[in-house]
Every structure is written in structure tokens, then in C-alpha cells.
Amino acid sequence: MTQPDDIGAKAFDWDLVKRIFTYLKPYKGLVGFTMLAAVLMAALQPYFGVLQRNAIDCYLAPTHSANCANVGSTTEALYQGVVQIGLLYLGLKVFEFLFKYGFTYALNWIGQHVLYDIRSDIFSKLQRLHLGYFDKNPVGRLITRVTSDVDAINQFITNGLSALVTSTLLIIAYVVIMLALSWKLALVSFVVLPILYWASAYFRGKMRISSRDVRIKQAIVNTQLNENITGMLTVQLFNREGRNQAKFDLANRAFLGGMLENVKWFSLYMPTVSLLSNVAMALVIWYGGREILEGQGITLGLLIAFTAWITQLFQPIQDLADVFTNMQMAMASAERIFGVLDTDEEIKDPAQPKTVESFKGDVHFQNVWFAYDSSTPADAPEKDDRWILRGIDLHIKPGESVALVGATGAGKTSIISLVSRFYDIQKGSVKVDGIDVREYSQHSLRKHIGVVLQDVFLFAGTIESNLRLGNEAIPMERIINACKYVGVHEFIMSLPDGYQSEVRERGATLSTGQKQLLAFARALIQNPDILLVLDEATASVDTETELLIQDSLAKLMQGRTSIIIAHRLSTIEHCDRIIVMRKGKIVEQGSHRELLVKGGYYAKLHQLQYSGHAMSAD
CATH class of the missing domain: 1.20.1560.10 (ABC transporter type 1, transmembrane domain)
Known part of the structure; x- marks a missing residue:
């Protein structure tokens, strides 16, 4: 290139x-x-x-x-x-x-x-x-x-x-x-x-x-x-x-x-x-x-x-x-x-973008085909290696919690990225509350979507500045209540300067679990209507911290449409629905118990993981 x-x-x-x-x-x-x-x-x-x-x-x-x-x-x-x-x-x-x-x-x-x-x-x-x-x-x-x-x-x-x-x-x-x-x-x-x-x-x-x-x-x-x-x-x-x-x-x-x-x-x-x-x-x-x-x-x-x-x-x-x-x-x-x-801004707002005060949380993928290479034509053959998602049909109801599982490269992260419209699809439609995400202004769309990353990014500054992300209109009481709700308030107050404690670049002085809890609090403070949790939120933490994170995540999901990507299947058993993906397609979906009874690909993944084997890429 x-x-x-x-x-x-x-x-x-x-x-x-x-x-x-x-x-x-x-x-x-x-x-x-x-x-x-x-x-x-x-x-x-x-x-x-x-x-x-x-x-x-x-x-x-x-x-x-x-x-x-x-x-x-x-x-x-x-x-x-x-x-x-x-x-x-x-x-x-x-x-x-x-x-x-x-x-x-x-x-x-x-x-x-x-x-x-x-x-x-x-x-x-x-x-x-x-x-x-x-x-x-x-x-x-x-x-x-x-x-x-x-x-x-x-x-x-x-x-x-x-x-x-x-x-x-x-x-x-x-x-x-x-x-x-x-x-x-x-x-x-x-x-x-x-x-x-x-x-x-x-x-x-x-x-x-x-x-x-x-x-x-x-x-x-x-x-x-x-x-x-x-x-x-x-x-x-x-x-x-x-x-x-x-x-x-x-x-x-x-x-x-x-x-x-x-x-x-x-x-x-x-x-x-x-x-x-x-x-x-x-x-x-x-x-x-x-x-x-x-x-x-x-x-x-x-x-x-x-x-x-x-x-x-x-x-x-x-x-x-x-x-x-x-x-x-x-x-x-x-x-x-x-x-x-002069670089073309591929993700643009329409001439008359739609804005909303809040979302109900209805998410609908209709025959979605997506490739990260934006030059991929919509009529490219299905076997083209550039396709990441191939004909995805998925409807998530308001307030429903959905988990995405599958091997690396199956297209899980792409689905979450498309809900926030970080990329545009080549074919099909992604709708939120019945309206294509391309019709919303990007600011209005993302304002009501909360995202929690596995690799939490923290800016150099204070704990408070990282929680409010420059929004001075957020009252301090709301910040403290959110931190108490997810269980990170006591840790913050144990620091020498509390919420004014300095955070080094990328949060170098904090543990993975501490950064993850701060990410949950940050998302809760923004009060999103749709919650997206990318990758394994409980990866690389001890058992005690894992339980605390899982409890915080459960609280954060209450009353919100939630889409979670998980590799550790034990963390998603409580979700309303589990979507199993393989090579850009949905191969199974249902509750944890239903999928185990079915004895398909999910049951195989569950068996392999609990028998100590890694997920198969196939």
C-alpha cells in the first residue's frame, strides 16, 4: 500500500x-x-x-x-x-x-x-x-x-x-x-x-x-x-x-x-x-x-x-x-x-441528522455484510476473505441482555462497533429504535451508548477528570453515587487525594481491576441507554476482583439494552440470550441452558473451556 x-x-x-x-x-x-x-x-x-x-x-x-x-x-x-x-x-x-x-x-x-x-x-x-x-x-x-x-x-x-x-x-x-x-x-x-x-x-x-x-x-x-x-x-x-x-x-x-x-x-x-x-x-x-x-x-x-x-x-x-x-x-x-x-471523512452525518433525547434500546441488524476494507464492493462474493460479517440478522429488544461468543475473528467486536457506527457497513442496515444509525448524528447516537473496553484507556489527569470526561455539568454527587454503586468508591477514597488523585498516562499506576471498575463507573455516570462491553471485562484479574467486577457489571446492565462480548462463558450465563458466532455468521442463539441442551457449537465450547482446553478457532 x-x-x-x-x-x-x-x-x-x-x-x-x-x-x-x-x-x-x-x-x-x-x-x-x-x-x-x-x-x-x-x-x-x-x-x-x-x-x-x-x-x-x-x-x-x-x-x-x-x-x-x-x-x-x-x-x-x-x-x-x-x-x-x-x-x-x-x-x-x-x-x-x-x-x-x-x-x-x-x-x-x-x-x-x-x-x-x-x-x-x-x-x-x-x-x-x-x-x-x-x-x-x-x-x-x-x-x-x-x-x-x-x-x-x-x-x-x-x-x-x-x-x-x-x-x-x-x-x-x-x-x-x-x-x-x-x-x-x-x-x-x-x-x-x-x-x-x-x-x-x-x-x-x-x-x-x-x-x-x-x-x-x-x-x-x-x-x-x-x-x-x-x-x-x-x-x-x-x-x-x-x-x-x-x-x-x-x-x-x-x-x-x-x-x-x-x-x-x-x-x-x-x-x-x-x-x-x-x-x-x-x-x-x-x-x-x-x-x-x-x-x-x-x-x-x-x-x-x-x-x-x-x-x-x-x-x-x-x-x-x-x-x-x-x-x-x-x-x-x-x-x-x-x-x-483532505482525507475523506467516510463516517459523515447526513444533511439533516436525527437527534434523540433517549433510546428505548431496540437494536436490529438486517442482512448486514461488513468488511473493514471500505473499498470492498457490496456484490463481492461471500467467500471473499475481506468479509468480517456475512448476512447477520439479529434483533435485540429494549432492556434485553445479549452475549456474543465465538472464536477470535468470528466478528463479535465488529457487531459492537457497528452499533456505535464507528464503521459503515457495505450491505444491509443497522437500526436503533427502528432508525438506521446512518440517519442519526454521530454525537447524538454515541451520547446514549456506553462502552466498556477490556483495555481501559485513562487520560493523564485526576480520577475525577477521567470519570466526567470533560463534562463539567455532571454534579459531583452523581459521580460519587455511581462509584459507590459499582464498588470503587472505597478504593478511590483510600488514595491520598481521593477523587483528585493524579492518574498517570494510560493509568499506569492502577491495576487492571481498578481500571475496569473505573470504566464501569464512567459508563454509569453517562447514564447510557445501550451498554456495550467489549471483550472479556474480567480478564487478568484475581477471583475476588472478578466477583466484584461481575457484580458491578450486573448492576450496570439493569434496565438497559446490553451487548457483551465474552470469552469466559461463566460470566454470561445470566444473560437473557447468547449469540454464538462463527466465521462472520450466527450459528446458534438462545439462553445458556437452551444451548447446552441443544448440544451444538456452544455446548462444545463450554465443554472445551471447562475441560481446560482453549477455544478452537474453527
């Missing part, structure tokens, strides 16, 4: 640049100020060379040039003229300082706000994308989008864009004044420009390729780093430290190689421009010196001014090297950022 990082980056894509510029619209007043400041600074820079020429030709080494016609010849007059030029020079430098300060501050202020806006847009987009998108995209790659790629856009605006504007204006200003004062010296100075243009085009191509390669390899490093940190328990449990280090070292070395390749071309470009600048300087000194000695109208002051202008002309050209590097990075990053922002 082609990864987003493999998309070919263009040297310059005007459509991408226009999209970046849309983020500048809210700050167009400041953008206008920076443009004005850039124009004034560009117009001012060459004038310092004019002042140097006047100081030399009119006062330090007086000549009879036209610009010195009204200059006195006395020592005092010459001294006063030098002082006046010096004061004017200093005053203009102060003026330049103020504009540079305002320009730099305003541009970086804009860049930081654009950085904030793009980062917010990406985060908001990720919140809306369907779960299938995250199944296909590693976390490290997505983190790169929000961090490194967004920062590349910021660098382009604050450094690249400012250098592009100021350097271009400076080049124009120097070229104009050099041609105006001596077109001959100017043409001599410009002899190397075609060579510089060719060299710039060559190095830009090399830097574009290496910059894109660096971003791809950086995303790989971020992905491996994220996997290693989040999977540290497994890494240490299976003594994978050495092998993971070797694997990361390969990716890290590839990243290093890409960075060094980028540095190589950048390092070659800078001295190339500097060498060409020195060649131009030598040609001007040679030609201008000869003209002075032969009395051809070129003055010493003009020659010295030209040598300064050549250095100042080639400096913005050198600065454009940074612009090209930033531009390549920005184009590659913008491609990937807008690729995320």
Missing part, C-alpha cells in the same frame, strides 16, 4: 502555496505592514552605498563629479560635509533598525498564529476521521504531521517567505541603482549571474529530493520510537531490547544519511555562490581600476560603492538558498498536511 509519505513532492506548487496563504487572511493587516516594511528596507539598503560614494568623491578624495558640484573646497567645509553624511548614515541606520524590529516581530507573530491554526485544524480533522483511518496510519506518522510538518510551514512563513520577499526586493534595488550609476560596471558585475542561475537550479533539484527523503525517514523514526515506547512492557517481557535497538539503529542511520545528504548539497551551494561573488568582485576591481587610471569617468568612490554593492547583491542571493530549502521542506510538508485535511 502506498503510504502518504511516498507522494512525490513538487519543487513549487502554486495551489499548495495559495492554501498556505489562506491561513494569512485573518492577519492581512499585519501582512500588509510587513510588506511595506520590506519595500522600505529594500529601497534604503543601496542608499548607504551612495552615501559612501559621496563621502569619498566629494569630501575625502574630492573630484569634479556632477554630484559634488556645490561642495566647498575648504578643510572646514569638507569636514562638515563628512559629519553631515555620517549623521545621515547613522539616522538612517536607526530608522532601519526600527523597521527591521517591527518587520521581524510582526512576521514571527503571524507565523506562530498560523502554526497554531494549522495544528488546530489537523487535530480537529483527526477527531472527525473514522477509526479505519487510524488502522492504516501509524501514530508516529500522524504525530509528524502535527509537529515537524507544521513547523516546516512555520519556517517557510517566518524565514523562507520573509527572505524571499526581502531578498527579491534587495536584488531588484541593487540592480537598478548599479545600472543607473554605471551600466558598464553593472554589466561586468552581472557576468556571473547566468552561471549562478544554472548552479541554483541544479542545487535546488538536489535539495528538493534530499529534503523529501529526510521527511520520509523522519516519519519512520518517529513511528518506531512511538511503537517502542508504547509497547515497552512487551519489549522488556520478551527481551527485545537488543533487536529493537538494532532495528531503530537502521532507521536512525538512514535518517542520518538523509540529513547528511541534505547538508552536503546545501554546503556545496553556499561556497559556490560565495566563489561567484568573489569572481564578480575581481572583475569589477579589474575593469573599474583600469577605467580610473585611464580617466574614463569612473571615480574611486563609485568603485568602492560597487564593491560593497556586489557583496550586498550576492548576500540576498545566498539567502535565497535557505528560501529554496525551506520551500522544498514546506512543499513536501504542505502536501502531507493537506493530504490529511
Whole structure:
């Protein structure tokens, strides 16, 4: 499968640049100020060379040039003229300082706000994308989008864009004044420009390729780093430290190689421009010196001014090297950022979504065919391996408790995911209270569905913040009552700060049973009409905690439509109905006793489990 990082980056894509510029619209007043400041600074820079020429030709080494016609010849007059030029020079430098300060501050202020806006847009987009998108995209790659790629856009605006504007204006200003004062010296100075243009085009191509390669390899490093940190328990449990280090070292070395390749071309470009600048300087000194000695109208002051202008002309050209590097990075990053922002939101609300205050809890699957691969056509053959559910017909009445059992891969979790509309089906319908879930707004649908996971996710924060999940409207009394009801209140109060006790990332300081009880309390606080319990809620806990969890689960299910996935059959014997699944189909259903009497697949699973054997995958 082609990864987003493999998309070919263009040297310059005007459509991408226009999209970046849309983020500048809210700050167009400041953008206008920076443009004005850039124009004034560009117009001012060459004038310092004019002042140097006047100081030399009119006062330090007086000549009879036209610009010195009204200059006195006395020592005092010459001294006063030098002082006046010096004061004017200093005053203009102060003026330049103020504009540079305002320009730099305003541009970086804009860049930081654009950085904030793009980062917010990406985060908001990720919140809306369907779960299938995250199944296909590693976390490290997505983190790169929000961090490194967004920062590349910021660098382009604050450094690249400012250098592009100021350097271009400076080049124009120097070229104009050099041609105006001596077109001959100017043409001599410009002899190397075609060579510089060719060299710039060559190095830009090399830097574009290496910059894109660096971003791809950086995303790989971020992905491996994220996997290693989040999977540290497994890494240490299976003594994978050495092998993971070797694997990361390969990716890290590839990243290093890409960075060094980028540095190589950048390092070659800078001295190339500097060498060409020195060649131009030598040609001007040679030609201008000869003209002075032969009395051809070129003055010493003009020659010295030209040598300064050549250095100042080639400096913005050198600065454009940074612009090209930033531009390549920005184009590659913008491609990937807008690729995320343009990702189709496969799970969308209808034009006029239905909202509800509460559900009765009637759940109905009608001839449901489902594959996680959203490209699977509805008319794909039944034997296609992509099908997870094959023609499911299931009706769950309000208040009924239903358990789903079967081997791994039978489609149990998929059924629960479809009730909450985390995925859309390819064929059939999933209805809640007689209305297809695709007709509800996602917020309204999920607001009334409580989900309890086996792997309970807790956010960094307090116990209370994890229970209320940001809903400040929930009164504390309701939280405490829910915790007492499921039997977790005493544990919380035994902590040093009670409900304000800090929870580390993913609840690392809590046991599996404690996190599970908190999950039950969290679900009860939201007061859902439909309860979904994914996988085995009592897995990996001691007997005492298991009994407490089972008691809490029974309380939580009271008066609610409940769908439970279970591997431990003893935990679901009390359910109203047990649905037995096999290879995406319902093969049996009935109460625990009815299925045992029937002596079918469920009875076989029950016998195997209680005889100490694992469930058969068949």
C-alpha cells in the first residue's frame, strides 16, 4: 500500500502555496505592514552605498563629479560635509533598525498564529476521521504531521517567505541603482549571474529530493520510537531490547544519511555562490581600476560603492538558498498536511441528522455484510476473505441482555462497533429504535451508548477528570453515587487525594481491576441507554476482583439494552440470550441452558473451556 509519505513532492506548487496563504487572511493587516516594511528596507539598503560614494568623491578624495558640484573646497567645509553624511548614515541606520524590529516581530507573530491554526485544524480533522483511518496510519506518522510538518510551514512563513520577499526586493534595488550609476560596471558585475542561475537550479533539484527523503525517514523514526515506547512492557517481557535497538539503529542511520545528504548539497551551494561573488568582485576591481587610471569617468568612490554593492547583491542571493530549502521542506510538508485535511471523512452525518433525547434500546441488524476494507464492493462474493460479517440478522429488544461468543475473528467486536457506527457497513442496515444509525448524528447516537473496553484507556489527569470526561455539568454527587454503586468508591477514597488523585498516562499506576471498575463507573455516570462491553471485562484479574467486577457489571446492565462480548462463558450465563458466532455468521442463539441442551457449537465450547482446553478457532 502506498503510504502518504511516498507522494512525490513538487519543487513549487502554486495551489499548495495559495492554501498556505489562506491561513494569512485573518492577519492581512499585519501582512500588509510587513510588506511595506520590506519595500522600505529594500529601497534604503543601496542608499548607504551612495552615501559612501559621496563621502569619498566629494569630501575625502574630492573630484569634479556632477554630484559634488556645490561642495566647498575648504578643510572646514569638507569636514562638515563628512559629519553631515555620517549623521545621515547613522539616522538612517536607526530608522532601519526600527523597521527591521517591527518587520521581524510582526512576521514571527503571524507565523506562530498560523502554526497554531494549522495544528488546530489537523487535530480537529483527526477527531472527525473514522477509526479505519487510524488502522492504516501509524501514530508516529500522524504525530509528524502535527509537529515537524507544521513547523516546516512555520519556517517557510517566518524565514523562507520573509527572505524571499526581502531578498527579491534587495536584488531588484541593487540592480537598478548599479545600472543607473554605471551600466558598464553593472554589466561586468552581472557576468556571473547566468552561471549562478544554472548552479541554483541544479542545487535546488538536489535539495528538493534530499529534503523529501529526510521527511520520509523522519516519519519512520518517529513511528518506531512511538511503537517502542508504547509497547515497552512487551519489549522488556520478551527481551527485545537488543533487536529493537538494532532495528531503530537502521532507521536512525538512514535518517542520518538523509540529513547528511541534505547538508552536503546545501554546503556545496553556499561556497559556490560565495566563489561567484568573489569572481564578480575581481572583475569589477579589474575593469573599474583600469577605467580610473585611464580617466574614463569612473571615480574611486563609485568603485568602492560597487564593491560593497556586489557583496550586498550576492548576500540576498545566498539567502535565497535557505528560501529554496525551506520551500522544498514546506512543499513536501504542505502536501502531507493537506493530504490529511483532505482525507475523506467516510463516517459523515447526513444533511439533516436525527437527534434523540433517549433510546428505548431496540437494536436490529438486517442482512448486514461488513468488511473493514471500505473499498470492498457490496456484490463481492461471500467467500471473499475481506468479509468480517456475512448476512447477520439479529434483533435485540429494549432492556434485553445479549452475549456474543465465538472464536477470535468470528466478528463479535465488529457487531459492537457497528452499533456505535464507528464503521459503515457495505450491505444491509443497522437500526436503533427502528432508525438506521446512518440517519442519526454521530454525537447524538454515541451520547446514549456506553462502552466498556477490556483495555481501559485513562487520560493523564485526576480520577475525577477521567470519570466526567470533560463534562463539567455532571454534579459531583452523581459521580460519587455511581462509584459507590459499582464498588470503587472505597478504593478511590483510600488514595491520598481521593477523587483528585493524579492518574498517570494510560493509568499506569492502577491495576487492571481498578481500571475496569473505573470504566464501569464512567459508563454509569453517562447514564447510557445501550451498554456495550467489549471483550472479556474480567480478564487478568484475581477471583475476588472478578466477583466484584461481575457484580458491578450486573448492576450496570439493569434496565438497559446490553451487548457483551465474552470469552469466559461463566460470566454470561445470566444473560437473557447468547449469540454464538462463527466465521462472520450466527450459528446458534438462545439462553445458556437452551444451548447446552441443544448440544451444538456452544455446548462444545463450554465443554472445551471447562475441560481446560482453549477455544478452537474453527
